[in-house]
Amino acid sequence: MPVAYFLVLSALLFSIGVYGVLARQHAVLVLLSVELMLNAANINLVAFSAMLGDAGVPGQVFALFVIAVAAAEVGVGLAIVILIYRNRQSVDIDEMSLMKW
C-alpha cells in the first residue's frame, strides 16, 4: 500500500485542526483542534515507521513521546482555561485581548 495514502490522511486531519484553531471561539474547542493536529503528526510518524520496517522503531518511540507531551499540554492548557474562566467568567478567546498589541 503506498505510504502516500497515510500522508494524505494526516494532511487532512492537520488541515481540519488548522480550521478549528482559526474558526473556533471556545477555548476548550481550540484545544480539541490542537489534539487533532498532534494526531496527524503521530500518523505520519507511525506510517514512516512502518515504511522503514525494522529500522523504523524510532518512529513509534517518538509517537509515544508526542502522546506524552500532548497529555501534559492538555493538563496545563485546561488549568489555564479554568483560571481564565474564574477571573473573567468567559472562555471566549476573542475576548482575551489583554496581551494583544
Added chain:
Amino acid sequence: MADTYLQIIFWVLFALMGIAGIRVVTTRNVVHAALYLVATLLGAASIYILLYAEFVAWVQVLVYVGSVVVLMLFGLMLTKAPIGSANFDNNQRLIAAICAGLVFAVSSYIMVEAFEGQEIDFTGTAGTNVQSIGEAIFSIYVLPFEIVSLLLLAALVGAIVISRRDEGEVES
C-alpha cells in the same frame, strides 16, 4: 489480495476519520465535539493497528480516549460553558476554511510528490513489536524518556499551581 482488503479498511477509516474530524470543528454542541474527537482518535488507533504498531495503538486508546478526552469533558463542565446550540465560531470562518484548504492542498501535494512509489510492505515483516520498542526506549532514547517524565511532573505541578485558589480568595 490481502492488500485489497487492507485498502478497503483504510478507505473506510479515512472516510470515518474525515467525517468525524470535520464534525469536531463544525458541531454546535461542545460535548458532541468531544465525542466526535473520540471517534477520530479511535480511528487513528485503528490506523496504527493497520500499520502493525499495536503498542502505540493501545497507548493512544489509554492516554487519549481514556484521559485526554475525559479531561476535556471536565474542562467543559468546570467552565460552565453553554452546552446547547450557541454559536462557537467567530466571523473568520471563510478565511479559516481557505487557509485550511491551502494547507491541505500544499502539504498533500508535496508529500505525494516526495514519497511517490514508496510502498509499505505488509507481507515481509510482522511489524515492530513491543520488545524492540522497549529496547529502543531504554537504550538509545533513555535520556528523552527521562526528560519526558520530568516534563510530566512539571506539568502536573504547574497545573495544580495555576488552578488552585490562593488563600483568602473568595468563591466567585
